[in-house]
Amino acid sequence: MNTGIYRTPEKIDISTNPGMSEDLKEMIAEGKNKLTIDMADTVYISSVGLRTLLATQKECKAAGGDMVIKNAGEMVRKVFEVTGFAQIFSIEG
């Protein structure tokens, strides 16, 4: 299993999401199927960002791996809770 770590930008919205989506796709294409998403820098995530994370998780699982979210701050955690994604993603401290 190939691991990879991705550090998300400060704000994940319509302007930064395309870059992030492309980077993540590239990592999976390189064969990295166990991704750690480090969200320490992120203070805001919009629904397009959630969509990208969801798609990434699906792709990781399809490739026999998994995706883990780490270091999510309070704001991001709140968004995960409200949107119900806390039940979908594996979120670690």
Add this chain to the structure above:
Amino acid sequence: MSDSDIRKKKSHIVKRSMRGRIIVDSLVCVFLIGIIIIELMHRKPRNLESTYVINISFDLASMVVGYLIYICSMIDGTLFNNRLKHYQYLLNVVLLALFTDGMAWLVNGLPQQRIGNILVNTVYYMCMPISCFFFWHYITEILHPDDKIRKKLDTAVLIGMIISLSMCVANLFFGQYFTVNEMGEYSRSALYPLHQIYSFFMILISLWMIIRERKKLRLYQLMAMAMYILAPLAVSIMTVAVYGLSVAYPVMMAVMVLMYCVVNVSRGKEQAAAARDMAMAATIQKYVLPDKFPAFPGRHEFELFASMKPAKEVGGDFYDFFLIDDDHLGLVIADVSGKGVPASLFMMVSKSLLKISMQAGASPSEALSRVNRHLTEKGDIDMFVTIWAAVLCISTGEGVAANAGHEHPVYMRNGDGYEMIIYKHSPPVAVMEDMPFAEHRFKMEKGDRLFVYTDGVSEAMNTAGELFGEERLVEVMNTGRDAGPEEVIGIVSNALAEYTRGAEQSDDITMLCLEYRGT
């Protein structure tokens, strides 16, 4: 005059003024190229040094290329809201630099042209800081970095340019950069390297900006931008051994053509396709939402109002309300995660399926499960939808609601003021197959009000990039505790407009408000 008439008229005005500009610019360009050719014939190429002739030919060829790309960008620019403004300014400055470079070689060594020589060289020197300035604005316009950083750097860049330009003017009196002697021969002075300080500074911060914001563009687009900075530099270093060969500006022009193709044309294509998609999506979205109020003229047990203000890039927000039978009212608000036509289609399916299910007697959670099953059965679709759905018993005020990842509702009980109802939500619809959706019960009393909305409200941003937020929403709503549903939505709309003044609306703003009056 209808909206479309105004738009037609606008595009007509743009076209007419553009035609005028193209004609004037073409005349100027032909005139400048003509001057160089006439002067060249006048001095006879065989009498000139071969490096001069090479320089002048490069300058001429680049000017023609520059002119053509300028016309192309003018035509493109009107199609895409003139986002090419700074590119065009930059192009004009590089054209001017090419012209003055060509002229400088032609008048060099002619005593009677000494004044002309000084003039064209001064203008040539001034082109460098101005082109750096416009290049900076061109890349920041495309990369749009954080406003705070951008504002600070913008000021530094402007001040630097003004200083650099004043130094060029000062050179007329002090000759610290270059001088032209009595014989009309140009020569650089000892302090010439000072002139390069500003460009050097600009190279550094432009490169830094490109690297910093690299995630916003594709690799080949970034490469083209970086090439603009690095290629002239590299060529200057390579030709340093050949005295008098100056090809930096022709190289810059070549890279500008590349940049145009790579950055603007690829963006232009995307934008054109997106614009068509968006217009179609907006029509679909507007068409399917119930927008006649009062919605149920015969019913006095409740009053209801809803609104949806689409963003420029249409999302897939929707609301819905309908009578299930004489005693039950169905309410829905939802937000599809994508944009454009795909989101609209997703929305259409979700909306109709929810209504059909609920009208057939399904509870909110059953209806959500059905939509979820339908949307996930064909495998992975890269989209999801957050939905809040409820069924209210009109005679008793008892209700059942299910929340699939949607924003917290705001509620006012007994006239005590609005507050946010926070509870655990189920994940959005279409995220996972065969998923249960939690349901919860509530009871509305006479005078209670329920307000639901999408993230276009809570995540509206002001010019500083700060969110409107849930707290502010509740605060604003509490300024109008006696207001009816339509008024409540008006109050929130006004507060949002006030808060976001000057910023672009990035998401649909959708709200639904219900006042229960009882029987």
